[in-house]
Amino acid sequence: MVESAAPAATPALLPAWARGVTPVVIALGALAFAQWSSGGSPFFVYIASVVGVNCILAVSLNIVNGMTGQFSIGHAGFMAVGAYTAGKISLAFADTAVAGVPVVASDQLFLLISLLAGGTGAALFGFLVGLPSLRLRGDYLAIVTLGFGEIIRVIVQNTPALGAALGLSGIPQTSTLFMVWFWVFVTVLVARRIAHSSHGRSLWAIREDEVAAEAMGVDTTAYKVRSFVISSFFAGVAGGLFAHFIPIINPNSFGFVKSMEVVVMVVAGGLGSTTGAIVAAVALTLLPEGLRTAFNAFSSDPALAQKADQIRMPIYGLLLVVLMLARPQGLFGTREVWDVLPRWLPRRRKGVA
């Protein structure tokens, strides 16, 4: 067939060995430039960081809920594990710096280390939770993950060393736009590369038909656990980032509401669509802020603005209801943006992934 050239066989711009790292190098450059040029208002940095963290959460949860078809609703629990692990480590090293390098670089290095530790901690929890529960099918996982999220929250709430209900404060606020969006980039890259490998196809297969996948030689339990571990790792990293730009983290930031928020992003974007998860994460993070601004513009009366602030959550909910009625498969279904957008974008080959 004419069009039978595999995507990997498109004219290679780069030697094979460079294809893996080139996007990372480009992204690092772009992010450094963005960091340098933005400087920006603290509010902008804050919002951009929240958006970034939500992107990481949504894209990573999409690996489990979208690609593998398992329904996890305890993502905030893993986020909490990451946040408190990374936060504690940063607190312990708050007064330490690497000699001979600029303070900024030293800060970022310690941040990176604590993020990796947070992610690893969360991944470990993901493994422990996933191993027994992912053998089950269907709704059981939802119940287990829900329980896990609550357990973590309650444990933190009752552990003085973690600040109990008051929360953990004094974590060095070393997070930067660069670091947040670097991790967004890494999460997306990992999600996309999984989707384009035999591992990703195995995950899709599990989502489509577990019995058939098993019969075709896919170790379904192992694959589910792996996707769960990877997803938890990035949730942990997101939590770690969160802890480094929010002055006080407390257990209520990682409650059931947060978990559902992420699930809503994934479902709204389309289960299985990485770009959908990103679009939904950005939109649903900015929407409350946008509504606030819109209402404020409507009237300068502070009382009215406050009322408006109360009404924006119902509106947010209403928009979701409308979206689900109009497009139950989410914005993009299982496809990516470029499969859905009109033809002026160069069209990729049809199909999932």
Next chain:
Amino acid sequence: MSAAANGEPLLQAKDASIEFGGLKALQRFNLEIRQGDLQGLIGPNGAGKTTAFNVLTGVYEPTSGDVFVCGQRVNGKKPHRINRLGLARTFQNIRLFRALTALDNVRVACLSESRPVFSAERLAALRREGGAWAWMANGLDAWNNYYDWWRALLLAPGFLREEEELTRRAEQLLEVMGLSHRRDEEARNLPYGEQRRLEIARALGTRPRVLLLDEPAAGMNTREKADLMVLIRRLREQFSLGILVIEHDMKLVMGICEQITVLDHGETIAVGTPEKVRADRKVIEAYLGDSYLETHPEAAQEAAR
């Protein structure tokens, strides 16, 4: 008579039985399939044919008796392990990965073509040693997998090459099954007959030595059935397979199978060549009821011969 004595049996059931809370779904089921065999498994609805398939492929563990695949006892092994030993199947109610393209359906099955750090043979050898060695084999296998994920995430050159090879092999299989033109079509959008063939292509992707086909002709028209008969025979030669077919269409079964096993209520009531089975009194009774023989003396006469 095609090669019946082709060495060791690739698939063997020895008195395999399974009970579901008192219901004896399969009783003392025996079967031997060697390379080049083309056998049939028939019986009225609810006779336990698909249950037999599920026992053979590891979906159910037999409550007693044994199943061997390529000489290895597979009782209690998970279906994916059994599949990797060389046993692939299709499903009665088509179970394709519906939202995946035809190509991806086959590529899923082709998955473990990678060249791991520790070869499958070495791991198998370690597992045979048993004890701590088997544990070590599991650890090394985990390392293999870890390594494989990193290669995918870092787009290692070897990984890209493998993906290309894998795609090529999947394309070849699609071509063998006459589905090249559907390569990028989602499986759920294919016509029924093509879905059946895609399922066979997918099963072949796992490089099986024995292929189990569960009602491959269901829902096909006469012409498609005729094509299917040719196809099944061709697959046997081309891929050096042993094939076991469950089928309701007697013309098809009698036409291609060299040996037929007949099940009724989980019991094996007849085994033999098509001619022998067709004339078997018990088989006729099972299919048509005992009164049939009384009202149709000519059938009774044939059965008596």
